[in-house]
Amino acid sequence: MNNLSPLSELTERWLRPAVERVPRGLAIGIPYAWLLIFFLAPFAIVLKISFAEPQLAMPPYTSIFEFLNEAGDYFSVELNLGNYLLLIEDDLYWRAYLNSLKIAAISTALALLLGFPMAYAMARAPERWRGPLVMMMILPFWTSFLIRVYAWIGILKGEGLLNGFLQWLGLIDQPLAILNTDIAVYIGIVYSYLPFMVLPLYATLEKMDESLLEAAADLGCRPFKALWKITVPLARPGIIAGSCLVFIPVVGEVVIPDLLGGSETLMIGRTLWSEFFTNRDWPVASAVAIVLLLLLVVPIALFQRHLLVRAEATR
Amino acid sequence: MAISTPGSSAARRGYEPWDDPNATPILKIAALSKSFGPVVAVDRVDLNIFKGEFFALLGPSGCGKTTLLRMLAGFDRPDSGSIMLDGADMTAVPPYRRPVNMMFQSYALFPHMSVERNIAFGLKQEGLPAREIKARVAEALALVQLPDHGKRKPHQLSGGQRQRIALARSLVKRPKVLLLDEPLAALDRKLREETQFELINIQEKVGITFVIVTHDQDEAMTMASRIAVMDRGRIAQIATPGEIYEQPNSRYVADFIGKVxxxxxxxxxxxxxxxxxxxxxxxxxxxxxxxxxxxxxxxxxxxxxxxxxxxxxxxxxxxxxxxxxxxxxxxxxxxxxxxxxxxxxxxxxxxxxxxxxxxxxxxxxxxxxxxxxxxxxxxxxxx
Structure with missing residues (x-):
């Protein structure tokens, strides 16, 4: 390489590798930039507001940064922890948190119970049916989420489709009070989030080697037990992914409890909404949002770490 | 490789129950047929296999040999005909209640279980005490010469090791008949040739009847006591490797085994x-x-x-x-x-x-x- 001119050496050694690196850097950089601008920056703003105090102004909260003299030489940061203290002191908030977690946990379990057989049936269906079946699973997304939840009001209300049908069958005399109860919320959530459970489950189950089940049967294992001993453990990545995709958004769900739930259906998303838009207490609402985020992010991060350690241990 | 006794394969010892009119076969297949839609995979096959045999089903792909094996395992139900194993009718018995085991071409090891748990799986279904399971797993691992690999997961093993574990898992229940579906197809040539002799030795040691499906004539010639050459769902000839080679009964068999x-x-x-x-x-x-x-x-x-x-x-x-x-x-x-x-x-x-x-x-x-x-x-x- 000694006979290269300085210029060509410059291109060979520095410019070309740099240019070649661009597409890769771009591919990694775009999602990072996206997350930075649209997730981290708003998060920082919300975090900042959560330490402020409410005031009747535009914007409706105090600034936590202040310049103490005209020249701007001194700079003070005033953090107000009162919003967080309120979350602890007022049992409305932590009851809302706990209830959200409870509703999310139960709906995730229900979605899993309902979604697993569906995903299994889809994965074991003849190959030419699988595409249309997946399509049918995705089809509801073509309609607005809000409209689909509204439609459930029509189904569940006192003189709605469900009660009409049950009365027509003669199973009940009086209409069941389902709308505006927790049951309606569960129905709405499980209905809305089921595809998020079914699709990742389907993806893992579809990849599964069917000869494993034959091997289990061959070794004396009955089909139902083989499902439990072979299929479920191997579907674990799908179960975890599906459960996360249902559990996390459901904890912060606003629309479904608002439209289908009763006034006593306490969920943190609703509380957050009313703090922002009814009480116009942005600092408390921001604190609620930050705590909700920590509540979800910390366990997931720990779980990810656990998976990583396990994966390395078995390698 | 431990060789128990020199040249002790069944055929060479003069073990020929198929010529003995009084011998009763352990596996008796009568007029067995199976179609998939318009395709006749197995067409009225009659076959008697005797205890301790190393029996090879040989034929090109699509000749019905794998379907025949799968019907013996119970994965496919025959359209007609019967399978008798040791005097009991197996035709309608589900795979999990048949005293036969299968070694799969893909090995079908459970990826989420260690080698030990893979081998113990079949014994656990029988509800054996933990102590006995442990002893038999260790025995099976010793048989395939991988005594120290029990704690590993299948993905941590080489292809040859996986093949041995699959063999150990299918042998550990001491089946009346072991079915092997192209057991050596995934190995490279040198390893395949070594393993052929090892399989013979293991079969001699455990004394279990082996039924092997293969498309590789060398494999069948080396290992089998008898070979059934299959052609489009039917058996063209059943004979010892020597007879198949020297006295083929048709141009098809002569042409399939070696050059002619x-x-x-x-x-x-x-x-x-x-x-x-x-x-x-x-x-x-x-x-x-x-x-x-x-x-x-x-x-x-x-x-x-x-x-x-x-x-x-x-x-x-x-x-x-x-x-x-x-x-x-x-x-x-x-x-x-x-x-x-x-x-x-x-x-x-x-x-x-x-x-x-x-x-x-x-x-x-x-x-x-x-x-x-x-x-x-x-x-x-x-x-």
Whole structure:
């Protein structure tokens, strides 16, 4: 390489590798930039507001940064922890948190119970049916989420489709009070989030080697037990992914409890909404949002770490 | 590799229950058929397999051998016919209640379980006490010479190790019959040849009846006590490897096992069975022709290595003598194969062991050569 001119050496050694690196850097950089601008920056703003105090102004909260003299030489940061203290002191908030977690946990379990057989049936269906079946699973997304939840009001209300049908069958005399109860919320959530459970489950189950089940049967294992001993453990990545995709958004769900739930259906998303838009207490609402985020992010991060350690241990 | 006793394979020991009219087979398959839509995969197959046999189902892909094996395991239900195992009717018994085990071509090891738990899986289904399970798992691991690999996961093993674990898992329940679906297909050539002998040794040691499916004739010839050659769902011939090779019953079998030269001709009446063949360009004497009529059309099959190749012309009017020109030479190291174009236009293959160094070879391209063989070296085939 000694006979290269300085210029060509410059291109060979520095410019070309740099240019070649661009597409890769771009591919990694775009999602990072996206997350930075649209997730981290708003998060920082919300975090900042959560330490402020409410005031009747535009914007409706105090600034936590202040310049103490005209020249701007001194700079003070005033953090107000009162919003967080309120979350602890007022049992409305932590009851809302706990209830959200409870509703999310139960709906995730229900979605899993309902979604697993569906995903299994889809994965074991003849190959030419699988595409249309997946399509049918995705089809509801073509309609607005809000409209689909509204439609459930029509189904569940006192003189709605469900009660009409049950009365027509003669199973009940009086209409069941389902709308505006927790049951309606569960129905709405499980209905809305089921595809998020079914699709990742389907993806893992579809990849599964069917000869494993034959091997289990061959070794004396009955089909139902083989499902439990072979299929479920191997579907674990799908179960975890599906459960996360249902559990996390459901904890912060606003629309479904608002439209289908009763006034006593306490969920943190609703509380957050009313703090922002009814009480116009942005600092408390921001604190609620930050705590909700920590509540979800910390366990997931720990779980990810656990998976990583396990994966390395078995390698 | 531990070799228990030299040359102790079943066939070589003179273990031949199939010739004994009083022997009862452990596996009795009668008129078994199975179709997939319009495709007849297995067509009225009758088969008796005896205890301790190493039985090979051999055929090209799509001949129905795997379907037959899957029906023995219980994964596919036959359309008609019956499977009797040790006197019990297995035809409608689900796979999890059959005393047979299968070693899968893909091995089908459970990826989420350690080697130990894979092997113990079948024993746990029987509800054996933990102590016995542990002992039998250790025994199985020792049998396949991987005693220290119990804690590993399948993905941490090499292909050859996975193959052994799959074998251990299918043997540990001590099945009445072990079914092996192309057990060596995924191994590389050298390992495959080693494993063939190891499988024979293991089979001898455990004394379990093996039924193996393979498309590899060398594999079947090396390991099996008997071979069933299958053709489009039917069994073309069942015989020992030696009989299959030396006395094939059809052109299909002769052609499938090894190389063969076929000469079409007609039987000429007389004291010695003589075949007049335009293809060969000479008269062919047969060693015997039981039940053949004069004028019957038949094919004389001669294996390439049965020819004696020479450059000296034989006396005129000789029988069993072909004449042609060397067209091609394939040097394989241990043997050389010659493609020779006969004067009649037919191409034949002859093989000769390279007993001398290649540089000293006397026959070369475009040489005129003469091929001779003794009447006992050829077989007459009617179909």
């Amino acid at each position: 030269n076929l000469f079409e001709g007609n039987l000429v009446g007389g004291e010695t069975p003589l075949v007049r063949s335009a293809e060969a360009g000479c008269d062919i004497v047969l060693a015997d022709a039981p039940g053949l009529r004069a004028g019957q059309r038949l094919w004389v099959a001669v294996r390439p290595e049965k020819f004696e190749i020479s450059r000296e012309p034989p006396p005129p009017g000789s029988t069993n003598c072909l004449s042609g020109v060397v067209w091609d030479i394939g040097y394989l190291g241990d043997v050389s194969t010659y493609r020779i174009k006969l004067d009649t236009g037919k191409m034949v293959v002859a093989a000769e062991a390279n007993r001398v160094r290649r540089t000293e070879r006397t026959i070369t391209w475009e040489d005129r050569v003469y091929l001779r063989w003794t009447p006992r070296a050829a077989v007459a085939l009617l179909n």
